[in-house]
Amino acid sequence: MLIGYMRPSQDDPTCSIQENLLNNYSCQKIFIEEHSSAKRRTQLDHMMAHLEPDDKIIVEKLFVLADSTRHLVELLEQIDEKGAFLCTLKEGIDTSDERGYSFKAIVHHLAAFQSDVISEKTKQGLYEAKQKGITTGRPRKPDENVKRAIVMYESKKYSLAEIKAETGISKSTLYRYLEN
Incomplete structure (x- = not known):
């Protein structure tokens, strides 16, 4: 069958x-x-x-x-x-x-x-x-950390490693925000 x-x-x-x-x-x-x-x-x-x-x-x-x-x-x-x-x-x-x-x-x-x-x-x-209304995907970085990372980068007083250690914002994420 x-x-x-x-x-x-x-x-x-x-x-x-x-x-x-x-x-x-x-x-x-x-x-x-x-x-x-x-x-x-x-x-x-x-x-x-x-x-x-x-x-x-x-x-x-x-x-x-x-x-x-x-x-x-x-x-x-x-x-x-x-x-x-x-x-x-x-x-x-x-x-x-x-x-x-x-x-x-x-x-x-x-x-x-x-x-x-x-x-x-x-x-x-x-x-x-x-x-359930849950947002999927990678969580976005808090805006205040991104703003602080940009200010630190533009001041030219900090290395990328120091910016990442201080704000938690990676080099690629920082560059992506700088392009916008």
Whole structure:
């Protein structure tokens, strides 16, 4: 049986992209998570519990299925124990293909997967911070320190190291303010 699995992400919050891809594969059953959280993945648990030999799970990409490299390894072991297979559309992985993959390809896919994990968690964190009204990014230097650093620099009595020690304003930050 072809089994599709989807879960929301920052780039596909309604799973519409994943749904379009899975519809092309004529999945007999599709499991859809209601949230993107790594916890309480009830549909994933249900799907894994009911896998039969020769079933094939189809996902858009590895990150849809797993939240970390360790989680991916655990899921792959469960899939293998049940005699089932995994197909990822983005990475082009199909564990039912007996030819296997080169080590280089495997490492490349794992690196891309880890990058997806980090990217998704960063996007989620930024989104949550924005919802709470928290300003993201590097904090700006206090204006009085910048003004004092400029006065010190223009007096030509202080070295850049002394200005930085006194005000906490780096050379690059000072030059950036001087250009404006």
